[in-house]
Amino acid sequence: MNTSKNMLIFLVDDDVVFLKALEIDFMDSPHYEVRTFRTGELCIANLSEKPDVIVLDYNLDGVEKNVLNGIETLDKIKEIDSTIAIIMLSGQDKIEVAVKCMRHDAFDYVVKSETAFMRVEKIIGTIQNIKRMEKELTWYMDRM
Amino acid sequence: MHTKGSQYARSLIEASLDPLVTISTEGKIMDMNNALVSITGKSREELKGTNFFDYFTEPKKAMEVYEAVFAKGFVKNFPLTIKDYKLTDVLFNGSVYKDIEGEVLGAVVVARDITEQKRIEKEMVEAKVFAELATEIAVDAKREAEEATKISSEAVKSKQQFLSNMSHEIRTPMNAIIGFTKVLFKTDLSIKQLEYLQAIKMSGDALIVLINDILDLAKVDTGKMVFEKVPFKLSRSISAMLHLFEPKIHEKNLILIKEVDPNIPDVLLGDAVRLHQIILNLVSNAVKFTATGSITVSVKLLENKSNTVSVLFSIKDTGIGISASKMEHIFENFQQASSGTSRLYGGTGLGLAIVKQLVENQGGLVSVNSAIDIGSEFSFQLEFEKTLLEAEPIIEIAESEIEINQIKVLVVEDIPLNQLLMKTLLDDFGFEKDIAANGKIAIEMMALTVYDIILMDLQMPEMNGFDATQYIRNVLKSEIPIIALTADVTTVDLEKCKLVGMNDYIAKPVDDRLLYSKILSLIKKNQLNLLPQLEITEKAIESIVRYTDLASLLKRTKSNPILMMEMISLFLDQTPLLISTMKNSWQNKEWDLLQSTMHKLIPSFSIMGIGNDYENMAKELKEFAETKKEKVVLPSIIFELERVCNIACTELMEEYQYFEKQIKITIPSIIPIP
Numbered sequence: 001m002n003t004s005k006n007m008l009i010f011l012v013d014d015d016v017v018f019l020k021a022l023e024i025d026f027m028d029s030p031h032y033e034v035r036t037f038r039t040g041e042l043c044i045a046n047l048s049e050k051p052d053v054i055v056l057d058y059n060l061d062g063v064e065k066n067v068l069n070g071i072e073t074l075d076k077i078k079e080i081d082s083t084i085a086i087i088m089l090s091g092q093d094k095i096e097v098a099v100k101c102m103r104h105d106a107f108d109y110v111v112k113s114e115t116a117f118m119r120v121e122k123i124i125g126t127i128q129n130i131k132r133m134e135k136e137l138t139w140y141m142d143r144m
Numbered sequence: 145m146h147t148k149g150s151q152y153a154r155s156l157i158e159a160s161l162d163p164l165v166t167i168s169t170e171g172k173i174m175d176m177n178n179a180l181v182s183i184t185g186k187s188r189e190e191l192k193g194t195n196f197f198d199y200f201t202e203p204k205k206a207m208e209v210y211e212a213v214f215a216k217g218f219v220k221n222f223p224l225t226i227k228d229y230k231l232t233d234v235l236f237n238g239s240v241y242k243d244i245e246g247e248v249l250g251a252v253v254v255a256r257d258i259t260e261q262k263r264i265e266k267e268m269v270e271a272k273v274f275a276e277l278a279t280e281i282a283v284d285a286k287r288e289a290e291e292a293t294k295i296s297s298e299a300v301k302s303k304q305q306f307l308s309n310m311s312h313e314i315r316t317p318m319n320a321i322i323g324f325t326k327v328l329f330k331t332d333l334s335i336k337q338l339e340y341l342q343a344i345k346m347s348g349d350a351l352i353v354l355i356n357d358i359l360d361l362a363k364v365d366t367g368k369m370v371f372e373k374v375p376f377k378l379s380r381s382i383s384a385m386l387h388l389f390e391p392k393i394h395e396k397n398l399i400l401i402k403e404v405d406p407n408i409p410d411v412l413l414g415d416a417v418r419l420h421q422i423i424l425n426l427v428s429n430a431v432k433f434t435a436t437g438s439i440t441v442s443v444k445l446l447e448n449k450s451n452t453v454s455v456l457f458s459i460k461d462t463g464i465g466i467s468a469s470k471m472e473h474i475f476e477n478f479q480q481a482s483s484g485t486s487r488l489y490g491g492t493g494l495g496l497a498i499v500k501q502l503v504e505n506q507g508g509l510v511s512v513n514s515a516i517d518i519g520s521e522f523s524f525q526l527e528f529e530k531t532l533l534e535a536e537p538i539i540e541i542a543e544s545e546i547e548i549n550q551i552k553v554l555v556v557e558d559i560p561l562n563q564l565l566m567k568t569l570l571d572d573f574g575f576e577k578d579i580a581a582n583g584k585i586a587i588e589m590m591a592l593t594v595y596d597i598i599l600m601d602l603q604m605p606e607m608n609g610f611d612a613t614q615y616i617r618n619v620l621k622s623e624i625p626i627i628a629l630t631a632d633v634t635t636v637d638l639e640k641c642k643l644v645g646m647n648d649y650i651a652k653p654v655d656d657r658l659l660y661s662k663i664l665s666l667i668k669k670n671q672l673n674l675l676p677q678l679e680i681t682e683k684a685i686e687s688i689v690r691y692t693d694l695a696s697l698l699k700r701t702k703s704n705p706i707l708m709m710e711m712i713s714l715f716l717d718q719t720p721l722l723i724s725t726m727k728n729s730w731q732n733k734e735w736d737l738l739q740s741t742m743h744k745l746i747p748s749f750s751i752m753g754i755g756n757d758y759e760n761m762a763k764e765l766k767e768f769a770e771t772k773k774e775k776v777v778l779p780s781i782i783f784e785l786e787r788v789c790n791i792a793c794t795e796l797m798e799e800y801q802y803f804e805k806q807i808k809i810t811i812p813s814i815i816p817i818p
Binding site for chain 2: 014015016017018020021024025028059061091092112113114122126129130133134137140141
């Protein structure tokens with residue numbers, strides 16, 4: 001695995017308390033570099049930094065109106081760079097929300113709870129694994 | 145001259161490696177070169193005058209060559225197979241030759257051997273097919289690998305859950321079986337009854353050992369095994385543990401020799417519990433397999449580096465020994481030196497596997513030397529960090545100096561059977577005891593009576609052991625020793641016990657000697673700490689209820705005051721705004737806004753340790769905003785949430801100032817404040 005470079009992770013949530021808590025959780029691990037954004041717009045504006053994974057809140061237009069919601073942000077990001085893995089976060093443990101996220105090509109869906117960070121970290125591990133496998137596969141394909 | 149020229153031409157023709165043949169207009173072979181002779185394996189005389197087509201696998205096609213060459217005057221690259229011993233593939237090129245008058249005399253045909261080209265062509269086709277297959281396999285493999293990752297992560301999760309459940313489900317009834325068996329021993333029994341009871345107890349003990357072993361191995365397998373670094377006294381720790389074997393060694397009339405290198409530093413940093421487990425397994429094997437002679441436990445200093453010491457432990461017996469052929473297998477799961485051994489000596493064969501895992505996971509090495517009928521020596525090497533810290537007082541088995549009659553124990557336990565068992569055990573120890581059926585009752589009882597120690601079950605109705613302990617530590621501000629009684633011994637639970645402020649734990653089924661010594665040592669430690677017990681009045685319980693609990697956030701931030709301040713100030717900024725939006729949207733019946741406001745408010749509750757009750761209230765309100773099913777309680781919920789959040793903000797403001805002070809205390813040493 002590519003250990004020399006840290007994974008760049010974007011966290012996007014308008015709930016600043018939760019956002020900070022998640023950031024603190026990530027700070028413990030030396031493998032991640034983390035940037036936080038309060039809106040989808042800010043996140044998209046910074047896509048040039050090439051994040052490996054984006055953790056995106058589903059309800060971005062909660063209290064503030066006239067901003068992108070989570071799914072709109074997700075679509076915009078996928079339009080710009082479809083290779084970025086996106087994990088959706090939501091306070092709602094609802095099948096409709098989960099299905100909607102999956103339909104819009106999110107990598108996974110995590111409910112905001114005490115264990116959210118652990119789940120997200122685990123999913124990031126899986127993403128890393130898949131990326132590595134894809135890389136290996138292209139290597140083998142090239143050689144064939 | 146003429147003959148010399150034709151001789152030269154002939155020699156060129158003979159030298160050609162491609163078979164060359166001339167055929168008459170009737171298709172008979174007239175002349176040939178050496179290459180044809182050797183490829184057909186027939187002599188020139190035999191070939192001459194025979195039919196040209198007879199030498200090919202498909203005479204009909206050969207006929208076509210013959211016809212074509214005489215019809216068109218030439219033939220080019222015509223494929224045929226020569227009927228020789230290996231069926232050589234050839235390409236034919238030929239043309240007719242004429243006399244001076246232009247009369248066709250015959251045809252000269254050259255056959256080019258293309259076996260090599262054919263082989264390469266075939267290999268290329270095969271390689272192509274292979275490459276296509278490999279691509280398909282790689283794509284399949286990728287899909288399978290992705291699938292497998294998903295499945296395995298699920299499997300690990302369910303395995304852990306299963307083990308945790310199994311541990312709990314088996315231990316709870318075993319607790320009663322073993323506990324009451326021990327109690328029965330103390331009653332009047334006939335010799336027969338005593339014998340039967342002995343059998344029950346032995347089987348029960350064996351079962352518990354087996355469950356523990358399996359759980360340990362599973363923990364190592366899933367990487368859940370965590371090694372602590374706690375200061376401990378090596379020599380005392382080993383003596384205390386060998387103590388356990390004294391009765392057994394006495395019984396078998398063996399000699400126990402202990403040799404501890406005096407050069408080993410007194411206090412070391414390491415995982416004393418795991419070290420116990422390793423030595424325990426090895427010594428119990430030694431005792432089990434030795435009929436006469438001695439068991440030597442020796443500890444030697446191998447290397448003394450600046451920060452660490454390397455220590456060699458060895459356990460030597462004069463037992464039955466292990467044959468060389470079995471030696472390499474004894475560290476595998478469920479292996480004993482011979483299948484006959486287990487019938488004779490019992491045991492599961494997991495002990496050495498655990499020893500190996502425990503040692504190697506700490507970066508050490510295990511080795512074994514043995515000779516049949518002479519004995520075995522198991523040794524392992526571990527590295528410990530040196531420390532200047534004092535060792536925590538280890539739990540010594542049955543070392544009683546305190547007067548035990550005045551000890552008052554509060555047992556918090558909901559299952560009547562277990563209540564009875566604890567009552568019987570504590571009666572035996574001569575302790576006074578009270579029983580509370582859950583955490584809530586326990587707290588009420590603590591207001592009335594002063595106890596020396598609490599034995600706390602974890603899973604209880606009304607208020608569980610974790611919540612009760614948290615309440616006792618944070619609200620009652622009491623430092624009373626608390627021992628958790630747990631049937632579920634996964635690492636997660638033990639961490640949680642420590643986190644909420646429990647002093648120790650004891651796994652069910654409760655070992656009475658261990659319980660006794662843990663109670664005594666904790667009470668002793670508590671008295672040494674000389675912490676004055678707070679007098680708790682009912683009033684105090686009422687007034688010191690706090691709505692926020694930063695314990696989990698402190699853990700998250702590793703008690704970093706700057707991060708704590710950041711979190712608190714974000715909460716203080718965000719929450720009042722959300723609360724006023726909540727109230728307004730309720731009044732204006734803007735249900736969508738109410739829902740998203742609650743949505744944003746809820747996660748911060750658990751972050752700031754605001755109780756579950758309030759989080760559930762908030763969830764109820766959010767649910768209403770979604771479904772619009774009005775409930776009578778809603779206005780009171782809104783009122784209550786506002787009240788709690790306001791108090792939480794005040795509390796957090798105080799905490800903020802506290803952290804601010806902390807920073808001011810630490811920073812002046814670096815930056816002098818003018």
